[in-house]
Amino acid sequence: MKMKLILDIFISFLKIGAFSFGGGYAMIPFIEKEIAYKNSWISLKEFIDIIAVAEMTPGPIAVNSSTFVGYKIAKFWGALAGTFGVVIVSFILVSISAKYLSEFKDSKIIKNVFMGIRPAVLGLILSAAISVGKTAIVDLKSLIIAIIVLFSILKLKIHPILSIVISGILGLIVY
Amino acid sequence: MKELFKLFITFFKIGAFTFGGGYAMIPLIEEEVVEKNKWIDENEFLDIIALAQSIPGALAVNSSTYIGYRIYGFKGAVVACLGAVLPSFFIILMVAKFLINSFNNDFIDKIFNGIRPAVVSLILIAVFKLKKGIKKNTFSYLVMGFTVVLITIFKVHPILIIVVSGFLGYYLYRGVNTDEDEIDS
Numbered sequence: 001m002k003m004k005l006i007l008d009i010f011i012s013f014l015k016i017g018a019f020s021f022g023g024g025y026a027m028i029p030f031i032e033k034e035i036a037y038k039n040s041w042i043s044l045k046e047f048i049d050i051i052a053v054a055e056m057t058p059g060p061i062a063v064n065s066s067t068f069v070g071y072k073i074a075k076f077w078g079a080l081a082g083t084f085g086v087v088i089v090s091f092i093l094v095s096i097s098a099k100y101l102s103e104f105k106d107s108k109i110i111k112n113v114f115m116g117i118r119p120a121v122l123g124l125i126l127s128a129a130i131s132v133g134k135t136a137i138v139d140l141k142s143l144i145i146a147i148i149v150l151f152s153i154l155k156l157k158i159h160p161i162l163s164i165v166i167s168g169i170l171g172l173i174v175y
Numbered sequence: 176m177k178e179l180f181k182l183f184i185t186f187f188k189i190g191a192f193t194f195g196g197g198y199a200m201i202p203l204i205e206e207e208v209v210e211k212n213k214w215i216d217e218n219e220f221l222d223i224i225a226l227a228q229s230i231p232g233a234l235a236v237n238s239s240t241y242i243g244y245r246i247y248g249f250k251g252a253v254v255a256c257l258g259a260v261l262p263s264f265f266i267i268l269m270v271a272k273f274l275i276n277s278f279n280n281d282f283i284d285k286i287f288n289g290i291r292p293a294v295v296s297l298i299l300i301a302v303f304k305l306k307k308g309i310k311k312n313t314f315s316y317l318v319m320g321f322t323v324v325l326i327t328i329f330k331v332h333p334i335l336i337i338v339v340s341g342f343l344g345y346y347l348y349r350g351v352n353t354d355e356d357e358i359d360s
């Protein structure tokens with residue numbers, strides 16, 4: 001009966017969600033192992049296509065690929081099971097730690113620890129810009145687009161979302 | 176209830192335009208959550224990113240859940256997480272259903288060639304805005320610099336860096352009388 005399949009999908013994605021540290025791209029080998037090899041639910045080629053689509057659609061790649069794979073296996077309910085499975089572990093862990101943290105928030109120790117961590121986080125975000133930059137800014141056209149966006153947000157104060165739309169349009173025009 | 180709805184819509188907007196991975200969400204969250212709605216401030220946001228990095232799962236899911244929890248407790252967490260995830264869910268369903276399988280066409284490629292550099296600029300701007308959340312001292316700059324080097328060149332895992340910098344912070348600020356209100360721009 002289909003129920004068992006849905007449950008299996010949910011459990012597979014539960015495992016995937018529980019063990020991928022470091023976000024989307026780190027999840028891909030896990031997903032591949034669970035879905036294409038262990039369960040043979042989809043072929044490797046299909047899997048590669050799915051990842052390509054998951055990278056293009058907005059949202060976390062982990063969620064996108066879970067939804068897509070789930071759909072391919074068992075339509076809407078599969079998509080729901082996959083997405084829910086991949087998200088729920090994070091959600092629970094985050095909620096628990098958020099609750100505990102709020103209780104210890106005023107401890108001087110915690111405050112000091114976070115004061116040490118914050119510059120590291122800033123460094124992490126900067127590193128993300130560099131890593132995206134390596135594949136994003138590959139020619140003069142992309143550099144110009146980056147500069148245009150920089151200028152329009154800093155000087156013209158346009159909303160980031162608008163700048164994303166504009167950059168997409170610019171991409172169509174110049175490429 | 177109206178507040179929860181506003182939270183949902185905000186994260187729905189953010190989720191719908193986050194292209195290029197979890198970090199691409201940061202400039203959008205910075206704009207909508209920190210600046211526009213003032214639900215959290217810069218240093219809280221940096222803390223949340225640190226925590227979100229340290230827990231398994233997508234950065235986008237973790238950070239929206241955290242922020243939601245911070246603002247409205249458990250209900251806020253549910254609402255923010257749903258908001259961040261639903262746009263992707265619906266878009267993928269549509270793509271999968273209408274079999275727009277091969278995204279190898281020029282049209283999409285060109286759009287993304289435009290969006291990717293924009294994401295870089297957005298993240299850089301977010302770094303610039305978020306530096307309000309750190310104390311401007313030598314320690315901070317050193318930690319930041321080392322982090323960038325360790326991540327980009329040596330591919331050290333972010334969690335390791337977070338733990339070590341936490342220890343350093345504990346030792347460094349131990350004897351200092353620190354007042355959160357001193358963190359001005």
